[in-house]
Amino acid sequence: MGQRHGAADRRVKAMHYEDRIVTAFMYCAVFWALAGMAAGVYVAAELVWPTIDFGLPELSFGRLRTAHTTLVLFGFGVSGLIATAFYSVQRTSHVRLFAPGFAWILFWAWQLAIVLGAASILAGWTSAKEYAELEWPFDIAITVAWVIFAVVFFGTIAKRRVESIYISNWFYGALIIVVAMLHIVNSLALPATLGKSYSLFAGAQDAVVQWWYGHNAVGFLLTGGFLGMLYYFLPKHAEQPIWSYRLSIVAFWAFVYTYIWAGPHHLHYHAVPEWVQSLGMVMSLILLAPSWATMVNGIMTVSGAAKKLKTDPALKFIVLSLAFYGLATFEGPMLAIKSVNVFSHFTEWTIGHVHSGALGWNALITFGTFYFLVPRLAGAPLYSARLANIHFWLALAGTMLYVLAMWGAGVSQGVLWLSLDELGEVRFSFNDVMAAMKPYYLLRFLAGLVFLAGAVLMAYNLARTFAGRQTVKSAPPAVATAGARA
Amino acid sequence: MPVQFSISSLLTVLFRPKAVFETLAAAEPSAPKVFFGFALWLGLLPPVFAYFGTMQFGWRLGVEPVFLPRATVLAICAAYFVALLFGFLSSAVVARWMAVTYDASQSLGRCLALMAIVGAPLAVGSIVHLYPHAFFNVLVLVPVLIWCMYLLYRGLPVVLGTGPNRGVLMASALIAYLFVAFVSLLGITVALWGSGMGPLIGA
Numbered sequence: 190m191g192q193r194h195g196a197a198d199r200r201v202k203a204m205h206y207e208d209r210i211v212t213a214f215m216y217c218a219v220f221w222a223l224a225g226m227a228a229g230v231y232v233a234a235e236l237v238w239p240t241i242d243f244g245l246p247e248l249s250f251g252r253l254r255t256a257h258t259t260l261v262l263f264g265f266g267v268s269g270l271i272a273t274a275f276y277s278v279q280r281t282s283h284v285r286l287f288a289p290g291f292a293w294i295l296f297w298a299w300q301l302a303i304v305l306g307a308a309s310i311l312a313g314w315t316s317a318k319e320y321a322e323l324e325w326p327f328d329i330a331i332t333v334a335w336v337i338f339a340v341v342f343f344g345t346i347a348k349r350r351v352e353s354i355y356i357s358n359w360f361y362g363a364l365i366i367v368v369a370m371l372h373i374v375n376s377l378a379l380p381a382t383l384g385k386s387y388s389l390f391a392g393a394q395d396a397v398v399q400w401w402y403g404h405n406a407v408g409f410l411l412t413g414g415f416l417g418m419l420y421y422f423l424p425k426h427a428e429q430p431i432w433s434y435r436l437s438i439v440a441f442w443a444f445v446y447t448y449i450w451a452g453p454h455h456l457h458y459h460a461v462p463e464w465v466q467s468l469g470m471v472m473s474l475i476l477l478a479p480s481w482a483t484m485v486n487g488i489m490t491v492s493g494a495a496k497k498l499k500t501d502p503a504l505k506f507i508v509l510s511l512a513f514y515g516l517a518t519f520e521g522p523m524l525a526i527k528s529v530n531v532f533s534h535f536t537e538w539t540i541g542h543v544h545s546g547a548l549g550w551n552a553l554i555t556f557g558t559f560y561f562l563v564p565r566l567a568g569a570p571l572y573s574a575r576l577a578n579i580h581f582w583l584a585l586a587g588t589m590l591y592v593l594a595m596w597g598a599g600v601s602q603g604v605l606w607l608s609l610d611e612l613g614e615v616r617f618s619f620n621d622v623m624a625a626m627k628p629y630y631l632l633r634f635l636a637g638l639v640f641l642a643g644a645v646l647m648a649y650n651l652a653r654t655f656a657g658r659q660t661v662k663s664a665p666p667a668v669a670t671a672g673a674r675a
Numbered sequence: 676m677p678v679q680f681s682i683s684s685l686l687t688v689l690f691r692p693k694a695v696f697e698t699l700a701a702a703e704p705s706a707p708k709v710f711f712g713f714a715l716w717l718g719l720l721p722p723v724f725a726y727f728g729t730m731q732f733g734w735r736l737g738v739e740p741v742f743l744p745r746a747t748v749l750a751i752c753a754a755y756f757v758a759l760l761f762g763f764l765s766s767a768v769v770a771r772w773m774a775v776t777y778d779a780s781q782s783l784g785r786c787l788a789l790m791a792i793v794g795a796p797l798a799v800g801s802i803v804h805l806y807p808h809a810f811f812n813v814l815v816l817v818p819v820l821i822w823c824m825y826l827l828y829r830g831l832p833v834v835l836g837t838g839p840n841r842g843v844l845m846a847s848a849l850i851a852y853l854f855v856a857f858v859s860l861l862g863i864t865v866a867l868w869g870s871g872m873g874p875l876i877g878a
Contacts, residue, residue: 488848492776495840508844512851519855523862532865590817596861597813601736603865608741617738625737628810 205662206279207286212566212660213296214272215559219648221264221303222552226644228257230637236630247311255322256310261547262320262410264303269555270414271295271338274361276562277421278345281355283665283673287344291337298334302327314384318399320406321375325386328376335372339365350665352674356437360417363445367409375402393460400455408448411551412518416444416483419507422558423487426504427494436486443479447472454525457534466527473525480518487511502577506557509585513549517542536602537629541595548588548640556584556647563651568661572653580643580650587640591633598629682716688795692826696833699788706784714791718759721801722752728805735808762856766790769852770835770845777845779835789834793827824850 232254235241242248279286286292306323315322323331342365346358375398378386390398424431431437453461453469488511497504520542524533533539564571571577605625608616688695729748733740743751767786774781800819803812827849832842 484851488844488851489776492841492844492848495777495838495844498840498843505843508847512847512854515851516854516858520858520862523858526862526866528866528869529862531869586821589821593813593817593820597809600861600865601809604734604741605736605738621738628737629813632813 204664205285206665207289207292208276208279208566208663209660210286210289210292210296211272211276211562212655214268214275215562215566217296217300218265218268218272218555219559219644219651221260221268222555222644223641223648225257225260225265226637226641228253228260230634230641232257233630233634233637237627237634246313252311252313252315255315256307258320259307259310259322260303262406263306265555266410266414266551268299269558270361270364270410270418271299273418273422273558273562274342274364274414277355277357277417278342278361279665281351281358281421282345282349283351284345284348285665286341287348288341292341295334295337295341298330298337302330302334309384312384316376316378316386316388318375318388318402320403321372321399324384325376325378325380326383328372328378332369332373332376335365335369339369350674355421356431356434356441357417357419357421359438359441360413360420363441364409364414364417367405367413367445367449371402371405371409375399396456396459397453397461397465401449401452404452404455405449407546408444408451411546412448412480413444415551415554418554418558419483419487419511422554422561423490423507426501426507426557426561427491427497429490429493432486432489432492436482440479440482440486443482444476447476447479451476451525454530457525457527457530470525470527473522477519477522481515484511484515484518487514501561502571502574502581503557503560505578505581506553506560506584509581510550510553510557513545513553513588517546517550520545532603532607533599536599536606537595537626538599538603541592541599544595545588545592548584548591552640552644553584553588556580556644559647559651563654565663566660567655567658569654569658572650576646576650580646583639583643583646587636587638587643590636590639594629594632594636598626598633601625601629682713684713685717685795685799688792689799692792692830693833695792696830699785699834700836703782704784704788706787709784709787709791714763714787714794715760717791717795717798718756718763720798721759721804722756724801724804725755725807726752728807732806732808735806735811737810758860762853762860763790763794765856766849766853770831770849773845773848774835777835777837777841777848779831779837779841779845785834789827789830792830793823796822796826 231241231248232250235248235250235253239250242250242253246252275286275292302323306327309324309327310322314324316324321328342361346354346362377389379389380386388395388398420431420437450472451469453465454473456469457466459466487507491504491508491511494504498508523529524539524542560571560577602622605617605622606615610616726748729743729751730745733742735741764787767783767790770779770786770790771781771783773779774786780786796819797816800816803815828843828846831837831846831849832839835842835845837845
């Protein structure tokens with residue numbers, strides 16, 4: 190009797206989606222968002238008041254700024270992506286997650302890697318590769334964790350009960366495959382000690398490999414991964430089918446093919462061959478087409494869902510994130526044009542560009558998605574729609590202030606750096622220009638504070654929604670749907 | 676109260692925009708009248724302020740002021756005027772083009788009037804160009820810009836008759852266009868400068 194019950198329990202359990210893992214990753218994503226953004230606000234303050242590192246190397250700009258990017262990219266960004274990938278791949282495949290035990294190993298491994306990784310950066314370990322600063326022991330751990338992610342994700346797709354593989358899964362799949370490729374190649378190094386290794390590539394080659402990695406991390410993680418999120422959660426939110434499914438497929442392949450070539454635009458006027466730079470520039474310009482195809486698809490999908498805006502504060506975040514996605518994916522190719530880059534390179538304009546994408550697109554769409562997910566996972570309405578609305582305005586104001594401050598700072602820097610005196614010498618010293626930046630840095634600090642305040646409100650709102658509740662158990666549709674797999 | 680769209684109705688537009696929105700919803704303004712009677716003159720303000728400010732005080736970017744020859748300043752201000760006009764007209768045309776999707780009014784007069792009212796605070800706020808200290812300008816114009824965005828979200832559903840929900844979507848789509856238009860202007864400016872068409876500061 191007991192045995193029969195056990196077997197029945199197992200069958201029932203097997204029918205439920207594994208959503209506790211989604212909740213866990215989402216909680217961690219919110220935690221890392223707060224920690225990473227707080228670190229960002231602190232380094233912004235250091236640029237205004239340089240002595241607040243108190244002479245501690247752990248608080249120095251170089252280390253804390255790296256901890257900031259690591260926490261927001263890999264803590265907040267990747268945890269959010271894994272949470273949403275696991276949620277959507279089960280629902281688009283009509284099956285429970287493949288090997289949930291593996292998924293939990295991934296969860297703990299990833300969080301441990303972030304904690305220890307951030308600590309190692311603060312302790313001064315660094316490979317000195319941008320967005321890949323973690324040293325070789327972490328690189329190996331991340332590779333193993335990423336393989337587990339691939340096994341769980343593609344395993345779920347392999348046992349799907351629906352014939353076609355939905356577009357969001359193509360983007361998440363591309364994220365997994367390409368980031369694995371980038372991470373492994375860029376991290377190839379000879380370890381010298383536990384905390385120090387030397388890249389296998391040297392000089393200009395190292396730079397090309399680094400920016401092949403760096404730009405495609407932007408491409409396949411911050412763009413492709415989050416497009417996966419968009420393609421699943423936007424139609425769900427809007428209760429509308431994608432405006433053009435065909436366009437989404439065409440844009441996917443164009444995106445994958447084009448992005449991979451664009452990296453050298455980070456190395457304009459550097460010691461890499463001229464043709465490599467020009468290739469990077471041309472491919473960056475072509476990239477605008479698939480990027481905007483997706484934006485148009487998103488805007489047209491949501492255009493039929495006007496009624497939902499009133500009742501669903503989360504949808505506003507997604508609508509606005511599309512506007513910033515449009516801005517960032519236009520500004521990027523534009524900054525890749527060599528005659529623009531000669532002016533903008535190394536100025537704060539670049540930092541503004543990154544944040545119009547990171548705050549306006551990545552963070553806003555993730556916030557919108559979390560506001561959508563939490564009531565469904567908790568089985569209760571959002572604790573406060575009003576707080577979510579306030580968060581929306583804080584996020585918009587913070588992002589706009591940040592971007593405008595950096596535009597002002599960047600253009601001023603560009604003008605001043607390129608100013609020559611009567612003898613054709615550089616007219617203003619680095620110190621003069623740096624001192625002129627102080628008011629903009631203060632504005633940027635305030636912008637960061639406003640954005641962080643919004644994120645704190647969200648964390649409180651989501652925690653209150655979940656307070657005293659368990660993740661709801663939901664099951665795949667019992668009947669075969671159209672397009673079911675034989 | 677009917678809005679004549681002459682420059683004399685500027686105060687009404689600035690201080691009672693909501694009343695103007697409602698008037699526009701009731702009566703369709705003529706496109707040439709909005710453009711020649713109102714928008715064109717507003718568009719002249721920023722370059723004129725910028726001209727006098729630059730000649731008097733020089734560009735102040737946080738270091739010693741940068742003075743430019745009169746001909747250069749004139750050329751920059753003329754280009755500024757053309758860019759503003761292009762931005763204004765193109766946003767009205769883009770709004771009209773988007774109107775099909777959002778089931779909004781496709782009247783060019785209404786679209787022009789909406790963009791003129793939304794842009795009016797910025798045009799008047801550009802009085803800060805009289806003292807071209809970059810950060811001072813950013814500090815004053817950012818709140819003005821946020822006010823303009825608010826006007827767009829509030830005014831669009833009324834003037835173009837889309838209803839509040841669709842209005843939010845269409846206003847967001849328009850903002851995406853305006854972002855892109857603005858950032859293109861930055862890019863075009865520095866690209867032209869990079870190719871030797873800009874001011875030679877200090878040379």
